[in-house]
Amino acid sequence: MNEIIFLVEEAPEGGYTARALGHAIFTEADDFSQLKDQIRDATKCHFGVT
Numbered sequence: 720m721n722e723i724i725f726l727v728e729e730a731p732e733g734g735y736t737a738r739a740l741g742h743a744i745f746t747e748a749d750d751f752s753q754l755k756d757q758i759r760d761a762t763k764c765h766f767g768v769t
Contacts, residue, residue, distance in 0.1 A: 725758060727751075737761075 723744070725737045734749040737758050746761040748754035763769070 723762065727754065739765075 723742060724740045726740060727735055727737045730736050730747060734747060735751060735754045736747045737754055738745050742765065744761050744765045746757040748757045
């Protein structure tokens with residue numbers, strides 16, 4: 720299993736953003752719980768996992 724590290728920050732307009740270090744993966748959400756789901760979905764899309 721590989722590890723992907725995400726930089727999570729509060730967005731200036733509210734909510735959170737997450738950017739993968741070393742990969743072209745970026746997502747955002749209104750709250751942290753929703754952000755975790757968005758990270759999973761964006762990672763699956765990036766690597767073509769179904």
